[in-house]
Amino acid sequence: MSSFKHWSARLLFGLLAVAPALGQAVEREDDAVIARSLTAMLRAARTVVSRNQALINDPAIGDKGLGGKKVLAEALVIYKETTQIDPKGIAAGSRHGRLLRAQQDAIVEVIDANQSTLNQRGVAFKGFIPATAARLINEAFSRRASEDAVVKVTAPEQLIRNRKSRPDDWEAKTIRDKLLAADWPKGQMVSDATSSQGRQAFRFASPEYYAPSCLSCHGGPKGQIDVTGYPKEGASEGDLGGVISVTLFR
Numbered sequence: 001m002s003s004f005k006h007w008s009a010r011l012l013f014g015l016l017a018v019a020p021a022l023g024q025a026v027e028r029e030d031d032a033v034i035a036r037s038l039t040a041m042l043r044a045a046r047t048v049v050s051r052n053q054a055l056i057n058d059p060a061i062g063d064k065g066l067g068g069k070k071v072l073a074e075a076l077v078i079y080k081e082t083t084q085i086d087p088k089g090i091a092a093g094s095r096h097g098r099l100l101r102a103q104q105d106a107i108v109e110v111i112d113a114n115q116s117t118l119n120q121r122g123v124a125f126k127g128f129i130p131a132t133a134a135r136l137i138n139e140a141f142s143r144r145a146s147e148d149a150v151v152k153v154t155a156p157e158q159l160i161r162n163r164k165s166r167p168d169d170w171e172a173k174t175i176r177d178k179l180l181a182a183d184w185p186k187g188q189m190v191s192d193a194t195s196s197q198g199r200q201a202f203r204f205a206s207p208e209y210y211a212p213s214c215l216s217c218h219g220g221p222k223g224q225i226d227v228t229g230y231p232k233e234g235a236s237e238g239d240l241g242g243v244i245s246v247t248l249f250r
């Protein structure tokens with residue numbers, strides 16, 4: 001009897017000890033899924049802007065028919081292709097469902113708010129490029145989800161164009177110690193249980209590398225002013241150009 005008591009107590013103790021760790025692992029797994037999903041949706045929206053850049057820059061066309069709903073619909077197609085996830089299958093009431101919804105609403109909000117810029121006749125370059133759209137979408141998202149999550153595009157400190165996009169301490173350290181390390185697997189996301197703004201958080205950082213299409217602005221010759229008015233960074237194809245940083249508060 002006493003030995004049974006002994007073992008059941010040990011079993012109970014064992015379960016209690018294991019349960020929080022298990023809970024945390026599962027939560028972290030779920031959070032990584034959400035971070036990947038928000039990262040993919042942001043990239044999809046940026047891709048839509050990129051694919052429509054020639055249209056956006058056309059000074060001869062007024063109404064471009066590029067409203068928020070249209071851009072979101074195109075982004076959803078790209079999101080499904082790249083993630084193999086159908087957003088309709090994500091429960092609307094779940095944390096993932098709510099955050100993805102807030103992000104989609106942010107995409108529509110930003111594109112709709114910029115219609116007069118996009119439809120301006122007689123002006124070719126309107127300053128509406130994927131990076132700017134992404135920043136505005138992230139700002140709109142963070143307003144909608146600030147209690148819960150933050151999405152941001154940042155970059156190695158020396159590459160930062162817009163001060164608003166400067167890396168915070170965690171991002172700077174993650175970029176320096178992990179993403180820029182010679183042996184960091186190309187494309188692999190960093191995940192970390194840490195804190196942000198004084199709150200416990202899971203944080204994620206997905207690296208982005210310069211493609212040939214980026215170099216007209218971020219390439220060489222270093223210091224030459226690009227079409228957007230910024231000095232070029234002198235970067236090369238394949239260099240770490242940026243990081244999509246997702247914070248999920250606990």
Ligand code: HEC
Pocket residue numbers: 129131132135153154155159160161162163165208209210211213214215216217218226227228230241242243
């Ligand atoms: C037409 C010029 C142009 C091209 C092409 C371009 N960028 Fe940029 N990029 C900019 C400008 C301008 C900003 C600042 C946008 C803002 O915050 O409004 C920026 C911002 C960024 C940022 C955010 C950090 C920062 O410096 O503010 C990253 C990361 C970035 N670009 C990476 C890329 C990558 C990767 C590509 C190619 C896939 C690319 N860019 C193509 C002009 C360009």
